[in-house]
Amino acid sequence: MRMRVISGRFKGVALTTPKSGTRPTTDRTKEAIFSHLDSWGVLDDARVLDLFAGTGALGIEALSRGARELVAVESSAPAAALIAQTLTALKHNRSWEHGMSARVVKARAEKYASSASAVEPFDMVFIDPPYAFETNDCNQLLADLASRELTSSNTVIMLERSTRSEAPAAPANWEITDRRDYGETAVYYIEPSEPISDKGQH
Template identity: 70%
Template sequence: MRVISGRFKGVALATPKTGTRPTTDRTKEAIFSRLDAWGVLDDARVLDLFAGTGALGIEALSRGGRELVAVEASKPAAALIVKTIAQLKRNRSWTSELAALVVVRKAEAYASGAAAQPFDVIFIDPPYAFETEACDRLLADLAANGAAGDGTVIVLERSARSERPTAPEGWEITDDRDYGETAVYYIEHAEDTSNRDMHV
């Protein structure tokens, strides 16, 4: 697996032999084409929950993001993200304005803690077995505790066979697409959706 586009294009991602389900390049390209069109990645603070290989968060950093927090409960997987970020920091495209932090913690625990300031983009890519009820609670916690703010775009990946998630109060699912076995939901604050339409 490699970074698809941007300042770190072509950089290889350290990938564990088992235990993660990386987003396919087709799905990743579709997600980032949309986020690029909306202009939400430039100078963005990015949160990558259930980070796995860190592919989504690192792709966002490559395409104009400024700060990445990758949250992964598996210590071996988190260690590989740290390894990839160390490689990025040796890349000539890394600048002093960029920041990346790996947090070894359950996504649910991270989401339930108060955030210092909202993120611009939040990726959520839980295991397919992650229940819809738990997913809805996670979304509600992000909104309630300040990690997701007025201008935040939440990108949620689930099995296409899973039940449709429920957006927190005051939020809505503004679009959803299926890519084979994967369903991708875009969730935004209700007041932002009229402004978002102008970027498309």
């Protein structure tokens, strides 16, 4: 399956995809998600966390459209190695700018969300788990992200699920602000419902 960056500074760059085991977001869904995010302006200079990164397509698209930092978390060693290859190629691309950074963390998304520390919170979090990922696990993952320094009162979380899966529960003081369905895929946008004063503003 050939996948490319749709728009932005790395438009047209090919993404190396594993032969099997990942379920990449379709270009149509990806385009819809990013048009939505672009209209909010949340990607400009953003710090982005891509959980269950798979091919890295979502995080790399965000970098292409103005984000300055990406941490892609993927538990499969072959998939993580392919993302690392793609990021190395991007860093040699003439559109790569000084001050940008991107790295892969080989880890389970749940473990990263519950134990990783962040120097600064992420502005944007993509969560695209396998469709078989249980709703309870999803809710725990969201709660872990929301309760730690990985997020702030400005963070937007985008979660992809199957339209047949139960809807996720937003963590305390967060709310699902939008849901959009694209074929089999349901996309949820989850944001803090009130400013979180003790986690630091930026």
